[in-house]
Amino acid sequence: MMLETICETLVEAYHRNWITSRDGNVSIRHHDRDHFYITPSGVRKQTLQPDQFKKIGILHQPVDRWSWTELPYSDISSNLKPSGELPLHFGLQKAMGQHSNDVRVVVHLHPTYCVAAMHAGIDLSTVVNDFPELSRYTRVAPNVGDVPPISQELADQCHHNLQLDNDGNIYYDIVGIKGHGVVAIDTSPWRAFEHIERLEHICKIVLASRR
Numbered sequence: 440m441m442l443e444t445i446c447e448t449l450v451e452a453y454h455r456n457w458i459t460s461r462d463g464n465v466s467i468r469h470h471d472r473d474h475f476y477i478t479p480s481g482v483r484k485q486t487l488q489p490d491q492f493k494k495i496g497i498l499h500q501p502v503d504r505w506s507w508t509e510l511p512y513s514d515i516s517s518n519l520k521p522s523g524e525l526p527l528h529f530g531l532q533k534a535m536g537q538h539s540n541d542v543r544v545v546v547h548l549h550p551t552y553c554v555a556a557m558h559a560g561i562d563l564s565t566v567v568n569d570f571p572e573l574s575r576y577t578r579v580a581p582n583v584g585d586v587p588p589i590s591q592e593l594a595d596q597c598h599h600n601l602q603l604d605n606d607g608n609i610y611y612d613i614v615g616i617k618g619h620g621v622v623a624i625d626t627s628p629w630r631a632f633e634h635i636e637r638l639e640h641i642c643k644i645v646l647a648s649r650r
């Protein structure tokens with residue numbers, strides 16, 4: 440099951456120093472379900488298990504009013520809270536857009552060189568100009584500026600810069616949040632991971648070239 444795969448990607452992200460133990464969060468939705476799963480808050484990612492995920496129901500009232508509700512999933516997850524970045528994930532999962540016949544995975548991590556590049560004043564969307572190989576597979580949105588973690592403002596700014604529309608279409612594959620991390624979207628955990636890996640690799644090269 441894909442929740443196991445998500446756990447594997449988070450262990451890998453931890454070993455790459457892209458997160459410390461309790462950082463990072465991931466959500467996954469199948470197109471034909473009106474719920475999604477999200478990682479719990481405050482759990483060590485090295486030991487995260489599929490039955491610790493939180494199940495979130497998507498409610499759609501008329502006139503475009505969306506809301507979420509926690510659904511029962513497993514005994515162990517009932518004692519946990521969803522990731523504090525739930526507003527970020529909910530906005531990206533509530534409508535499936537271009538993934539309407541597929542799966543959507545949203546991954547938020549703190550990759551070292553992406554964060555370092557933004558800290559050095561680089562807009563991640565501009566690095567594709569010098570490294571066209573990156574843009575063959577990954578569309579990079581303009582950076583989100585300084586916004587507080589786990590805030591609606593962070594969610595709104597990410598949604599805006601990713602060009603999320605009302606039908607859930609998302610133009611970009613990844614966006615950086617200054618002083619914080621990145622958010623990547625694709626149809627599987629490893630595909631989303633690869634957007635981060637690709638951008639991280641280029642940011643490492645860019646920073647290594649500076650004197």
Ligand SMILES: [Zn+2]
Pocket residue numbers: 462463547548549588619620
């Ligand atoms: Zn974060």
